[in-house]
Amino acid sequence: MDTELFPRPRAEIAPQAVHVPDWLDPPRQRELLDACRAWARPPAGLRTVHTPGGGTMTARQVCLGWHWYPYGYARTVVDGDGSPVKPFPEWLGELAGNAVRDALGATPPSYDIALINFYDGEARMGMHRDADERSDAPVVSLSLGDTCVFRFGNTETRTRPYTDVELRSGDLFVFGGSSRLAYHGVPRVYPGSAPPELGLTGRLNITLRVSGL
Template sequence: MDAELFPRPRAQVAPGAVHLPDWLDPDGQRALLAACREWARPPAGLRTVRTPGGGTMTARQVCLGWHWYPYAYARTVADGDGAPVKPFPAWLDALAWRAVRDALGQQAPPYDIALINFYDADARMGMHRDADERSDAPVVSLSLGDSCVFRFGNTATRTRPYTDVELRSGDLFVFGGPSRLAYHGVPRVRPGTAPPGLGLRGRLNVTLRVSGFPPAG
């Protein structure tokens, strides 16, 4: 029996944390992938993130709206080519608003940050919190390409208890409220699992956030 004949149900993984499988249809996935490919071009393009301790993240990243680097935000690629960060488009804000409505049934403030992480077959993301913003608005996460194991934990520790969720291309994961500062990570990617028609080898994660920072002026 082919399990894919049966839709995967939405799931509340923790209070305020919701997984919506297949939220983005194939046309929407292709459109978002095309945009990511443009954003990845220099200047202010896809880069390797270096940590203060001298290590490097295995997932490469490009930012929109505000440039994130460990552990701060800037308007330029402060840890890269120094170029101004690419603008955050209005249509991404509309996508985030729809995601929060569908996942949590609530309205959202304007979104102004996108972090796009590219994972090849060997990339990982350690357990961390999205804690460098001044807003407690929900985090919106969209997956493209290869499936991954997404580990969603608690707000107190990087260790158990946590829940492992399979995120596939087109899946939406939103976390806010009591789960806004929960630790989370990606212990592994499953190579070769991307939809054949998408044309992507690897995984892209598009994370949308509200900065809470004053407008530039």
């Protein structure tokens, strides 16, 4: 009832780490979902990521601009079908720039990477840092579909202190500056919580970065 009566305020979770609820309106969410579905198709489509230690990420992923694999970047899907990575569209870079301006009031750099992660109801993401780029530009994160718990921690350890934030469909989270290398993860997804009109079962996270490559 509270969520129906009172809008969720934007919040600075840590220095230069800002949560902006409902940043994407429903039509823009549907447009982004349609684009994600196209990007997920082969070649260079949605894949399961395997870590060097033999583990398997439960969230599946597709990349644009540069292909991320543990722990580096390439121009081809070196851990998948070997195809050239899909291009990073100009309009997505403009969206990232608007996000940085709105969340941080900063002049945005030129974004050139997108990592799109798909979570089903059982998927999780362990605490990690986005440290494979050669740029300290802010990371932009957009959520579509099911609500999740997003755990935003500190730059020194995967453990406490951290803050749990509920990210819903359409929410924006941006982190840069002294929080750029903070550990973060997704310990829980709430199945069936996506807006019914969106037509998505599961959660999509679109993470936008600057490679510096």
